[in-house]
Amino acid sequence: MTNPVMPNGFTPTVSSYSLDDPGGVLRTEVAGGAARFGLDWDRGPQRYQVTLILDALKFSVWTAFYHHIIKKGAITFDMRLDSGFGPELHAVNIMPGSYSAARTGGTAIVVSFVVEAENKVYEMTAADAAGMLDVYNTYGAGSNALLQRLATFALVDTNVLDF
Known part of the structure; x- marks a missing residue:
């Protein structure tokens, strides 16, 4: 339903x-040292x-x-x-x-x-997240423009001769 x-x-x-x-x-506090952090659940x-x-x-x-x-x-x-x-x-x-x-x-x-x-971030895999960070670290603020242009190329430009 x-x-x-x-x-x-x-x-x-x-x-x-x-x-x-x-x-x-x-x-968790540790006597005489830095606190310890751990993941209890994801x-x-x-x-x-x-x-x-x-x-x-x-x-x-x-x-x-x-x-x-x-x-x-x-x-x-x-x-x-x-x-x-x-x-x-x-x-x-x-x-x-x-x-x-x-x-x-x-x-x-x-x-x-x-x-x-x-x-919704949990719908992506760890590899997807790493890829997103790599694209951003490489292209910065221009990463959206790059991805939009790739989508246009893949979905529109390559179908120019599709009858």
């Missing part, structure tokens, strides 16, 4: 958008602070979605989050006790909540 998807046009504001550490690293969800600025119509749609479709965040749903690679769909749940909605002085309603989701 697929997850419900956040309604169209509902995107978090950039100013109040933040995320926390995924955890999994331990630190992966793990992160919490993202989300703020939506909604008009009256969107707020009524959101309220129906929140209460009836995702059951106040207990049901996992898909929403666009930027976990480091641009906005992508993430499967999320709303953290209990984090939801609030407030009317501003005008017609806008500010809805804030914290969602828990796994970062």
Whole structure:
């Protein structure tokens, strides 16, 4: 069964958008020496602070979605989050006790909540990550332009004679 998807046009504001550490690293004090660090677990969800600025119509749609479709965040749903690679769909749940909605002085309603989701970085392999770092270390800020040009070459230029 697929997850419900956040309604169209509902995107978090950039100013109040933040995320926390995924955890999994331990630190142990060592008498007379530097502390020791170790990986207790890999992966793990992160919490993202989300703020939506909604008009009256969107707020009524959101309220129906929140209460009836995702059951106040207990049901996992898909929403666009930027976990480091641009906005992508993430499967999320709303953290209990984090939801609030407030009317501003005008017609806008500010809805804030914290969602828990796994970062999309875990969809890449260690070799993919090393390759990404190598490209960046070689080409720096121009690495995006290089990769876009390679994609154009592979997907458009080489198909010029394709009938």
